[in-house]
Amino acid sequence: MNATDSGLKSFGNARKFRKAQGASMAGKVYGHPAEFVPEKAICQSIIQQCSELTRSCDEIHVAAWQEICHALPHLMIQSLHIENFRCFRDVHLDDLGRVNILAGGNGSGKTAFLEALFLPGSDHQAAFGYRAWRGIASPPNYVSRAMYESCWKDLFFRFSQNQIIKIEILGTPENKRTVRVFYDSGFQMPLPLPSVTQPGQPLPSVSKVEPQLGTPLVFETTDAAGKKYSNHALFDPNTGGLVMSGSKAPVASIRFIPTNSMVSVADEFSRIDMQKNGKTELIKSVKKIFPEIADLSVLSPAGFPDLYATINELPEKVPIGLISGGVRRFLAILLSIAERDGGVILVDEIENGIYHESFGTVWRAIFTFCEKYDVQLFAATHCLECLDALQPLLSEHEDKFRLLRTEKCPDKTDGSHTVRLSKGRDFLAALETGTEIR
Numbered sequence: 001m002n003a004t005d006s007g008l009k010s011f012g013n014a015r016k017f018r019k020a021q022g023a024s025m026a027g028k029v030y031g032h033p034a035e036f037v038p039e040k041a042i043c044q045s046i047i048q049q050c051s052e053l054t055r056s057c058d059e060i061h062v063a064a065w066q067e068i069c070h071a072l073p074h075l076m077i078q079s080l081h082i083e084n085f086r087c088f089r090d091v092h093l094d095d096l097g098r099v100n101i102l103a104g105g106n107g108s109g110k111t112a113f114l115e116a117l118f119l120p121g122s123d124h125q126a127a128f129g130y131r132a133w134r135g136i137a138s139p140p141n142y143v144s145r146a147m148y149e150s151c152w153k154d155l156f157f158r159f160s161q162n163q164i165i166k167i168e169i170l171g172t173p174e175n176k177r178t179v180r181v182f183y184d185s186g187f188q189m190p191l192p193l194p195s196v197t198q199p200g201q202p203l204p205s206v207s208k209v210e211p212q213l214g215t216p217l218v219f220e221t222t223d224a225a226g227k228k229y230s231n232h233a234l235f236d237p238n239t240g241g242l243v244m245s246g247s248k249a250p251v252a253s254i255r256f257i258p259t260n261s262m263v264s265v266a267d268e269f270s271r272i273d274m275q276k277n278g279k280t281e282l283i284k285s286v287k288k289i290f291p292e293i294a295d296l297s298v299l300s301p302a303g304f305p306d307l308y309a310t311i312n313e314l315p316e317k318v319p320i321g322l323i324s325g326g327v328r329r330f331l332a333i334l335l336s337i338a339e340r341d342g343g344v345i346l347v348d349e350i351e352n353g354i355y356h357e358s359f360g361t362v363w364r365a366i367f368t369f370c371e372k373y374d375v376q377l378f379a380a381t382h383c384l385e386c387l388d389a390l391q392p393l394l395s396e397h398e399d400k401f402r403l404l405r406t407e408k409c410p411d412k413t414d415g416s417h418t419v420r421l422s423k424g425r426d427f428l429a430a431l432e433t434g435t436e437i438r
Contacts, residue, residue: 076175076253076344076376077117083166084157085119086112089416097402097424098370102380103387103438104406109417110380113406114256114346117378120167120179121252121344124219124231124244127155133258145214148235151242152217155181158414175252175344176224184218189234221249253343255336257329259352265320265328266298266305268335273298281372282334285365289358290327296320307331326353330362337369343376350379351386359389367393367400378404382438391431398424405437 079094087109102110115130131138131151139147153159165181219231229249236243272278279296286293295310299317307328308317321328329352336345354362370377381387394401401424409416422430430437 076342077169077171079170080117081166081168082113082116084160084163085116085165085167086155086157087415087417088112088116088419089157089412089414091417091419093404093419093421095402095421095423096376098376098397098400099367100376100378100402100404101387101390101427102378102404102406103382105382105438108408109406109419110382111259111348112417113404113419114348114378114380116167117169117344118254118256118346119181119219120169120177120221121175121254122256123248123251124233126256127152127219127233128242130155133260135260148214148242152181152233157416172342173224174250174342175254177249177252178222180220180222182218182220183215184230184232185215187216187218187232189214189216189232190237218246219244223249253340254346255340255343256346257332257336257348259349265331265335266307268339269296269307269331270298270305272335272338281369282331282338285334285368286327286331288361288365289330289354290324293323293327296331324353326355329353330365333366334369337366337373337375337377340375341373345370345375345377347377347379349381351381351383354386356385356389359386360392363390363393367397384438387437388431391428394424394428394431398428400424401427403427403430403437 077096079092079096081093082088082091084090102113104110111134118126128138128151131154136154138151149161153161156163156165161183163182166178168178170176214235216232216234219233221229221231223229229247231244231246231248233242234245235241269279269282272282283293283296286296292311292313293309294312297308297310297317298305299308300306307320309320309323310317311323320331333345333347333350351359366377369375390401403422403426405420405422406417407420409418427437429435
């Protein structure tokens, strides 16, 4: 198609464009009514005006699209790659959603997946807490290399500590980062080794042991700009424990709420309450599940702050934990969302403490808060009633949801697990047809 054909194809649009300016394009009269223009000149003018119109429209479209993109809620984590972490040998996931529901059997890797997501954005002190969150005992003092390595061994796929753990997250700049975890042979740390003792005798105290050198574990983070930060887990001779030392990457806006975590809610509620009408939506959501609660406030009757509830039938306010562990956990989730505008919230076993008839209301409140504060949610559950309660909300916003199912790789003999992603429409169809997805 030549320029003339292209211009004439857009003649209708050009005519409307010129007509809006009060100019007639009928016959051989163009521009001012008294101005005569030859036919060839008319065609050239049409082509020029069409070109200008197209360019103008393109500029309008670009500007409009930029405005739309600016207004759209951004996804914090869009894709990720997990390599050699816990039960995951090599997992790639793309096209994550606003709300990502983790399902799968016991021991399939749901908690491990949440830990993998959390590690790149944390200050890596959380790696110390993984064992405690899972109820695994840790030695109070690390007085040997074996005890030191035992703290980290279960982070590595098949417990092979000569591998490199790599977790890469792609998304918004503050969450786009890569973490590599490995033993840094180029760095030495003082590490006390115990003297030989008789069976049954206690290990000598740290102060009586001559320090020797060991190879520390390093958490190497690369941010969106390509800057690297190296954080070493070192032995602390003063306490016998471990400390992180080195350059620390800026912490992302991310929070992990483990299964049995007693999350403090007093400080976060105080910050929300400082805002005008800040607690209004929060209390409204809580009352839908626990209608006996009239109000919430932070008090310190015993010398330390805690969140108290006003119950209409009681003469005094009571700590929120005395009413229900479920309401405390529900509040912790909502407050975490409100505190991390544009961030990521990870919740393990989200159904814990919630009565089954309240699941639908809980989901809607959490989704509303995620939309309001532009937060991305990853929540694990193996409760069918909790999943079924999602159907009404999922049917309204299926494009915002993803199902992530953790399972053992059927074609692998090394014990590796994988994560299978289903989009919202397939997630909804599975629930509607009663397909087993837990």
